[in-house]
Amino acid sequence: MWFKNLKLYTLTQSVDITEQDLEAKLAEFKFRPCGSQELATMGWGSPFNQGETLIHVTAGRVWLTLKKQERILPAAVVNAELADKVALIEAETGSPVGKKAQQDIKQEIIQRLLPQAFTKNSFTHGFISWKDNLVVVDAAADGKAEAFLAMLRKAIGSLPVMPMARQSVQAELTAWLQDDATPSDISILEEAELKALEDEGAIIRCKNQDLFSEEIANHLAAGKSVQKIAFEWNETLQAIIQEDLSIKRLKFTDVIVEQNDDIPKDQQLARLDANFALMSGEVVKFAERLKVIFQLDNEEQ
Known part of the structure; x- marks a missing residue:
């Protein structure tokens, strides 16, 4: 798991x-x-x-x-039946079917089709x-x-x-690139999203990009902040970290995943248990590290 x-x-x-x-x-x-x-x-x-x-x-x-x-x-199925039913009623009565009546017919169609x-x-x-x-x-x-x-x-x-994070960490993420403040156990990968601070500010999405290049430095100097960035932690996992501290596209490295390879594949429950134990243990350690990196225990209660 x-x-x-x-x-x-x-x-x-x-x-x-x-x-x-x-x-x-x-x-x-x-x-x-x-x-x-x-x-x-x-x-x-x-x-x-x-x-x-x-x-x-x-x-x-x-x-x-x-x-x-x-x-x-599917809405298309319901709407097609509704159109047929409305057309039939209008042809028989010679009068248009009102919106409320159409809603009632639509609910009847849904109730009939749901089972x-x-x-x-x-x-x-x-x-x-x-x-x-x-x-x-x-x-x-x-x-x-x-x-x-x-x-x-x-x-x-x-x-x-x-x-766990009660306020944005975009300033800290930006400092990873701008002030050479990347933690020693964090390796920056080649994907990020930068955004100007204005509500409708420009957004720059980068893939396969050296994030310490002059081009990125210019964007940061112009006032853009890091909203999300790809990283590797401790040779254990890779992911995207967002400014609200959400972690997406999490992938554990072979250093972790291969530790349970000796469990036979036909022992499915044993593998699930071992994988969960391994994965959850690493996540707890990672969460504790995030608290230190972003000084989360120092936030006001």
């Missing part, structure tokens, strides 16, 4: 809950498939996507999986490290991460978290 994105949150208070209690509370919001007239459902599923267990614990880190199922009913619609499943993974006061969600978008946290909060009653 290798996360591809990281949304990092700090637990601001301890949560008094045992693993058994957590699983029992999650079970009250266990995933169930869409009913015939439901567009979507969401609930907790097995991290291994099999079996009944709703949590998996390794070294005190709790792996959770939020499962969502949506019915796929026949295909379903699509999606999963949002995350883990909690209670001892590190850390919650991590594998999500590229804020909305997806917030849905995960909201469902967890709904299940256990309280989840006192806030983003």
Whole structure:
């Protein structure tokens, strides 16, 4: 199990809950498939996507999986049926069909077609490290991460978290390039996005570009700031870090990934457990390093 994105949150208070209690509370919001007239459902599923267990614990880190199922009913299909129905009514009555009537007809079409619609499943993974006061969600978008946290909060009653970075780190990211302030364990790669500070300021997106070149230096001197930048940390992982401290396009290097290659491929559960233990351990270490690099523990509470 290798996360591809990281949304990092700090637990601001301890949560008094045992693993058994957590699983029992999650079970009250266990995933169930869409009913015939439901567009979507969401609930907790097995991290291994099999079996009944709703949590998996390794070294005190709790792996959770939020499962969502949506019915796929293309708008083009609904609108085509609506157009045919409206045309038929107008031909029979000789009068145009009003907007409200069309909306009613559209809802009737949706209700009739929903039971026949295909379903699509999606999963949002995350883990909690209670001892590190850390919650991590594998999500590229804020909305997806917030849905995960909201469902967890709904299940256990309280989840006192806030983003690990409570303010933009664009000044620090800019300093990595402008002031030669790159941390010793960070290697800058060849991709970045620069933006002028104005609300509608120019945006420069760079790929396969030496970010310490004169061209980039000129953009920075003109007042642009780093919004996101590609990096490698400690020869362990590569990713894009954004000004809100979101981590995207996360990829662990062979130094990490190959550590579990000795586990036979037919032992799927053992490999998943070992990969999660390895991945989550590295993420915790990385998160702790980010706190130091950006002095996050010094932010006002």
